[in-house]
Amino acid sequence: MNNPSSIQCFAAGDLIFEVGSTAALYEIQSGVVLLRHREADGGHHVLEVFGPGALVGVPPGQRQSVAAECLTPAVVRTLAPDQDDAVPFWRGVAERLSAQMSQLQRKMLMVGRAGAPQRLAFLLARLMDIQILGTPAASGMDVPLPLSRVNIANYLLLSPETVSRLFSDLRRRGLIDYQAVDSVAVRDVRALRHLAEFGTLQSRPPAPSDDARPRQRPRGRFGNRRQSLVA
Amino acid sequence: MNNPSSIQCFAAGDLIFEVGSTAALYEIQSGVVLLRHREADGGHHVLEVFGPGALVGVPPGQRQSVAAECLTPAVVRTLAPDQDDAVPFWRGVAERLSAQMSQLQRKMLMVGRAGAPQRLAFLLARLMDIQILGTPAASGMDVPLPLSRVNIANYLLLSPETVSRLFSDLRRRGLIDYQAVDSVAVRDVRALRHLAEFGTLQSRPPAPSDDARPRQRPRGRFGNRRQSLVA
């Protein structure tokens, strides 16, 4: 109780907590952490991937509904309220949970509405952000992929085969490059971010500000339909 | 400040708050409320549907990232901390937000992995739960549908045409029945819940406990693949 915040270190592959563990809140100090959800049939889904600064776990009084696994060596801080700052503490937790809700909502739209290429670009963009933490992304930067293809597929709710094909496509198109499977060199950050956001490949920059071309509208699995514009 | 909780009433179609409104937390007392997310192209997505007891909005210090619209006449209570009970208040908010995260995660898996029929059954089950609130569901009960087909499609991330077809199918198969589009009579609660959970139609009960039939495993858009069982 008089130990308001303690530090813990984990190796890659370690579990920070398991489903059903007694509740606790953790703040990631360094490393990349994955939230998994076990299925009845023995499979599992990757719900979220978090980097430094994120809050994982549930507040006391409940049980953990998911498992948290370290993808890289990681340092986490256990969060607990002090006697004095209990109000700002819980307020802060509420705010951060609320922010994570928004993040999860974005992912849901991604996974439910966007096409497969956009989804992968989305994940790559997120991994870039986790890597650089503030620094502006530069083309040519190397992004580690702490997840296997299978985990990526689970995260994006795609089949591993599709993920594999997508990587090949992105490389063919020159957006990324890689030798090993556990990291990619981002050749064209701009195109990648554009793909993540709009689901389309922007016609290469050379286009000399041609204003008259048919406006590019967001495209996913949906989005090719005339919008009713009224609803 | 000395007004810790105030009651507000809304008519169907009213907005409780809009995107960008100053933050506030509301507890739904009665009625059905929908969370919408506006898109760049003028369309919108239905993120969640809530009934009495749910918490909507964000804690002070942020801006609303979504809009909340009443589908039926509704009564909501504005939540604000008292001087005395600030700690339990924020603690409670954190816990309820955390619980909603789990709920949203379930929906994400639904929308990303389950097939269209399962998704609709999922929504119908949720609407049943919102209606009855505790009372055990009975076959033959009448469930109001406060959402249009288009909104249902948006919620489930399907096209309206698909939703329409699904309703027709469910009626053909005798799980539900309806004359108007704004309510359904649930003919077979059991089958509907089974569909929502497993994605399959249970062979009608008559099956005389035939143990030797190929075990029904969960089926969605995925799930027909041999599980690696190892990962």
Added chain:
DNA sequence: CGTCCGTTTGAACTATGTCAACGTTGGTGG
């Protein structure tokens, strides 16, 4: 009574899952 929007139904298309075969890597045991 006519128009309009939401719903329904039909037909065709496409993205993505499934199945299957092959290559590569890393670990294990002879």
Added chain:
DNA sequence: CCACCAACGTTGACATAGTTCAAACGGACG
């Protein structure tokens, strides 16, 4: 040290659920 094996990743061929386009129907509202 090398042979073998098991995962994982890649690629191809095929199947299909769900979107898209199109047209017809119905109720609501002027």
